[in-house]
Amino acid sequence: MINFVVNGAEAYSEQPGDTPLLWVLRDELGLTGTKYGCGVAHCGACTVHVNGQSARACVTPVSSVTGKKVTTIEGLSPSGDHPLQKAWVAEQVPQCGYCQSGQIMQAAALLARNKKPTREQIVSHMNGNLCRCGTYNRIIAAVQRAAKEV
Amino acid sequence: MIDLELFDFKVSRRAFLGGSAGLMFGFALGLPKTAAAQGAPGRLNAYVSIAADGAITIQSPVAEMGQGIMTGLPMIVAEELDADWSRVRVEQSPVDAAYHHPIFKAQYVVASISTLGYWTPLRVAGAQARRVLMNAAAEKWGVPASEMSTEPSTVVHAASGRKMSYGEIASFASAPAAPPAIDPAKDLKSADQYRILGKGTQRVDVPAKTTGAAKYGIDARVPGMAYATFVRPPVRGSGPQSSNAAEVKKLPGVVDVVQLDHGVAVVGETFDAVRKARRQLKVTWRAGLPGDGIDTDKDLETYLGDGRDPKRVGVEWKSKGDAAKALSGAASTVSREFLSDHVYHAQMEPMNSTADVRRDGIDVWVGTQAPTRTQLDVAKALGASPEMVRVHQQFLGGGFGRRATVEASVDAALVSRAVNRPVKLVLTREDDLWAGTFRPMTTQRIDVGLDAAGEMVAWRHRVVGEPVGDFVYQPGYIKAAKDRDVIFMMGAELPYYDKVPNWHSEHLMEPERTRVAAWRGIGSGYTKFAVESMLDEVAQITKKDPLEFRLSLTTDARARRLLQKVGEMSGWGKKRAGNSALGLAFCEYGAFTPKFGSMIATVAEVSLSKNGVIRVHNYWAAADAGLAVNPSAFQAQVESAVVWGLSCCLKERVTMTKGQVQQSNFHEYQILRMAETPQIHVEVMSSGTSPTMVGELGVPGTGPCVANAFFALTGKRLYHMPFTPARVQAALKAKKIEA
Numbered sequence: 080m081i082n083f084v085v086n087g088a089e090a091y092s093e094q095p096g097d098t099p100l101l102w103v104l105r106d107e108l109g110l111t112g113t114k115y116g117c118g119v120a121h122c123g124a125c126t127v128h129v130n131g132q133s134a135r136a137c138v139t140p141v142s143s144v145t146g147k148k149v150t151t152i153e154g155l156s157p158s159g160d161h162p163l164q165k166a167w168v169a170e171q172v173p174q175c176g177y178c179q180s181g182q183i184m185q186a187a188a189l190l191a192r193n194k195k196p197t198r199e200q201i202v203s204h205m206n207g208n209l210c211r212c213g214t215y216n217r218i219i220a221a222v223q224r225a226a227k228e229v
Numbered sequence: 230m231i232d233l234e235l236f237d238f239k240v241s242r243r244a245f246l247g248g249s250a251g252l253m254f255g256f257a258l259g260l261p262k263t264a265a266a267q268g269a270p271g272r273l274n275a276y277v278s279i280a281a282d283g284a285i286t287i288q289s290p291v292a293e294m295g296q297g298i299m300t301g302l303p304m305i306v307a308e309e310l311d312a313d314w315s316r317v318r319v320e321q322s323p324v325d326a327a328y329h330h331p332i333f334k335a336q337y338v339v340a341s342i343s344t345l346g347y348w349t350p351l352r353v354a355g356a357q358a359r360r361v362l363m364n365a366a367a368e369k370w371g372v373p374a375s376e377m378s379t380e381p382s383t384v385v386h387a388a389s390g391r392k393m394s395y396g397e398i399a400s401f402a403s404a405p406a407a408p409p410a411i412d413p414a415k416d417l418k419s420a421d422q423y424r425i426l427g428k429g430t431q432r433v434d435v436p437a438k439t440t441g442a443a444k445y446g447i448d449a450r451v452p453g454m455a456y457a458t459f460v461r462p463p464v465r466g467s468g469p470q471s472s473n474a475a476e477v478k479k480l481p482g483v484v485d486v487v488q489l490d491h492g493v494a495v496v497g498e499t500f501d502a503v504r505k506a507r508r509q510l511k512v513t514w515r516a517g518l519p520g521d522g523i524d525t526d527k528d529l530e531t532y533l534g535d536g537r538d539p540k541r542v543g544v545e546w547k548s549k550g551d552a553a554k555a556l557s558g559a560a561s562t563v564s565r566e567f568l569s570d571h572v573y574h575a576q577m578e579p580m581n582s583t584a585d586v587r588r589d590g591i592d593v594w595v596g597t598q599a600p601t602r603t604q605l606d607v608a609k610a611l612g613a614s615p616e617m618v619r620v621h622q623q624f625l626g627g628g629f630g631r632r633a634t635v636e637a638s639v640d641a642a643l644v645s646r647a648v649n650r651p652v653k654l655v656l657t658r659e660d661d662l663w664a665g666t667f668r669p670m671t672t673q674r675i676d677v678g679l680d681a682a683g684e685m686v687a688w689r690h691r692v693v694g695e696p697v698g699d700f701v702y703q704p705g706y707i708k709a710a711k712d713r714d715v716i717f718m719m720g721a722e723l724p725y726y727d728k729v730p731n732w733h734s735e736h737l738m739e740p741e742r743t744r745v746a747a748w749r750g751i752g753s754g755y756t757k758f759a760v761e762s763m764l765d766e767v768a769q770i771t772k773k774d775p776l777e778f779r780l781s782l783t784t785d786a787r788a789r790r791l792l793q794k795v796g797e798m799s800g801w802g803k804k805r806a807g808n809s810a811l812g813l814a815f816c817e818y819g820a821f822t823p824k825f826g827s828m829i830a831t832v833a834e835v836s837l838s839k840n841g842v843i844r845v846h847n848y849w850a851a852a853d854a855g856l857a858v859n860p861s862a863f864q865a866q867v868e869s870a871v872v873w874g875l876s877c878c879l880k881e882r883v884t885m886t887k888g889q890v891q892q893s894n895f896h897e898y899q900i901l902r903m904a905e906t907p908q909i910h911v912e913v914m915s916s917g918t919s920p921t922m923v924g925e926l927g928v929p930g931t932g933p934c935v936a937n938a939f940f941a942l943t944g945k946r947l948y949h950m951p952f953t954p955a956r957v958q959a960a961l962k963a964k965k966i967e968a
Contacts, residue, residue, distance in 0.1 A: 098501045102500050102501040107499075110441070111450070114445075116578075117894055119895075124577055152440065171435055171861065174866075175625060176438030177626030206902050209577065210577070211627050211629075215906040
């Protein structure tokens with residue numbers, strides 16, 4: 080059994096240690112906000128935080144988070160009103176929305192350590208997260224908007 | 230069942246924008262058959278129910294895949310209902326004939342025609358519900374119904390100064406046995422009375438998409454379910470001959486390996502077990518199919534040869550005048566060839582479906598563009614009646630045409646039956662691409678005839694490639710449609726360049742071997758690359774400004790307005806600083822042109838790096854899709870389609886050898902990233918009194934815009950999408966083609 084903390088609560092997995100965290104979160108713990116896109120860390124749809132750092136859950140073995148704190152989109156803010164989430168609504172960012180949990184978690188990791196990112200810093204930090212609906216410009220605008228609030 | 234091919238025939242015959250009301254009435258009247266939707270208090274018709282506290286629930290009949298339809302369509306109902314939008318809650322409607330699209334006779338979202346199709350039925354539904362409320366209040370007060378009017382969510386009797394809220398009325402009113410008749414010609418609002426339409430409204434699906442709460446097909450969870458994946462053959466029509474199923478079955482966590490005629494399912498207790506077992510699965514596929522020999526590089530050469538062969542006569546798509554005669558009588562001719570590769574949808578959510586097949590009923594949870602077809606095809610595959618199948622529509626993690634076919638649900642149902650458990654079937658990204666359905670690769674040839682004064686007198690456009698209809702629908706479909714394939718040929722026409730006297734377009738069909746499909750923008754994604762690149766080259770040869778040249782070809786007021794607008798937006802014709810240049814395109818979109826259709830004028834600003842990478846810095850678009858129902862969502866759709874189109878023309882490419890796809894995941898099938906995305910400036914130009922297509926409108930201009938800007942920058946032309954660095958460098962070295 081692998082013990083860790085998810086969104087502030089104790090959690091455990093009975094899956095083999097090499098099981099990607101993504102499937103433990105989605106299928107064992109029922110946290111489906113974290114998405115499967117590629118399985119090889121090329122798209123960023125599965126981005127979560129492990130001890131505050133952004134991580135691609137699809138290539139993170141669950142054994143590697145033993146004793147660590149995992150945050151998913153469901154745990155980013157208890158009432159869904161993190162400045163990024165509000166900015167995402169204000170800028171009407173999501174279209175299909177499938178990649179947006181990963182986008183928001185990736186952006187949250189940036190704002191946590193850089194409260195005033197430049198446009199270039201935002202693009203560089205976010206460039207690994209794909210969005211097939213092409214909402215990239217609105218993501219940039221939303222991160223900039225949220226940065227004014229944090 | 231679903232007849233995409235016969236669009237324009239049906240539409241022109243029924244003239245459904247012309248106010249032939251009879252067509253519409255069936256939709257808004259009465260209640261849906263589905264038991265779940267029946268008998269609810271406050272239910273006024275299939276679309277509207279109102280609670281005593283004034284909360285209004287509006288059914289959205291169409292799948293939400295990011296296009297904003299579950300906001301836009303309810304806005305239409307709410308407008309005629311005269312609802313207070315802040316009290317409106319939107320529900321995804323069940324699959325039921327009451328919600329059928331009037332053209333498709335099904336719930337089906339393709340071709341960007343949801344808003345266009347539901348426009349009148351939904352206005353009638355809203356007006357009818359409003360009429361029920363007014364009649365009920367009039368009866369209560371004992372005054373004539375003709376004296377009633379409404380304010381948002383309130384019925385007013387002006388003569389006596391009395392008011393009653395919709396909620397209050399709903400507490401005693403119910404749907405009358407014979408719903409009041411609404412005449413769309415007389416009983417609906419005119420555009421100047423709109424309070425909701427035409428103003429930017431925030432999308433109702435957005436909040437849940439920022440918290441992880443939004444449920445997609447892949448998120449379905451059913452008690453006791455197993456997980457599965459499905460491996461399809463590389464080649465269309467093939468299937469497993471043999472496999473190591475017996476060994477794979479013994480792997481940890483594997484429940485079963487189910488071999489079907491068209492593929493192999495690995496079923497397990499967790500998706501991770503399935504995923505690991507799938508890697509061990511080895512299948513020998515049946516050989517001897519037409520697709521075995523596919524080699525895309527070589528096949529493109531064959532296509533080019535066919536396009537050049539004067540003995541090959543294609544199926545006419547559209548024409549005006551006598552292009553052949555005008556061409557042979559022309560003072561000079563210009564011929565060019567354009568190529569485009571297969572492209573993959575790359576929707577972020579891999580294909581999936583969850584099915585629970587039981588004796589007493591069949592449930593399917595899926596995000597699909599085709600819920601009615603899901604119901605019918607699942608029933609057919611299981612030998613059940615369609616009423617047995619309940620489809621639970623989920624959000625779509627991208628549709629783009631990929632989710633217009635329903636094989637994932639059929640497979641999930643077959644596997645569920647085989648293992649006698651609910652099954653969530655999810656493709657790995659690799660399998661999603663390996664068995665992808667692609668926009669067909671093409672070669673195109675355009676011959677232009679000029680008279681002695683340099684005026685364009687003839688235009689012949691030959692498009693070479695595999696038709697799409699049979700694979701998307703069923704074998705024999707294209708034959709039944711008399712070989713006219715709207716998905717393949719869309720855009721190979723000049724409906725608004727009315728000054729071109731003679732033109733002709735035709736489809737030279739190649740043998741059907743590939744899994745080909747509708748892909749956002751359909752044929753227009755490549756036909757307009759050819760059309761608008763060619764026009765640019767004719768402008769160059771005849772020494773005209775590309776914008777002035779296009780203006781000289783059209784007397785259409787909407788088209789001219791867009792061209793002039795995008796010229797202003799982009800600073801067209803002004804002196805430019807720096808190492809970038811502008812390119813222009815004008816495209817229409819829609820199957821109903823020139824009677825009506827959407828149109829867009831676009832300009833791209835590009836620069837070029839030393840290693841041959843094209844960078845697009847700014848992209849301007851002026852777009853007209855008739856009445857703009859929700860302009861902010863319209864703008865978002867154009868932005869999205871522009872990124873989609875740029876991704877396609879700069880990067881995307883599926884290649885095959887021996888029938889097998891050569892790319893496996895996003896490292897090999899690259900799509901546009903944030904750092905490559907230009908600033909996109911969209912001007913939504915509303916016109917007329919009814920809406921046309923939006924979702925794909927931004928796609929077709931991208932390829933020609935970039936190619937034309939590349940010409941303005943370098944003096945060289947790009948003829949093969951995508952414009953990869955290797956092709957760009959080859960183009961730079963190429964000799965100038967003489968006219």
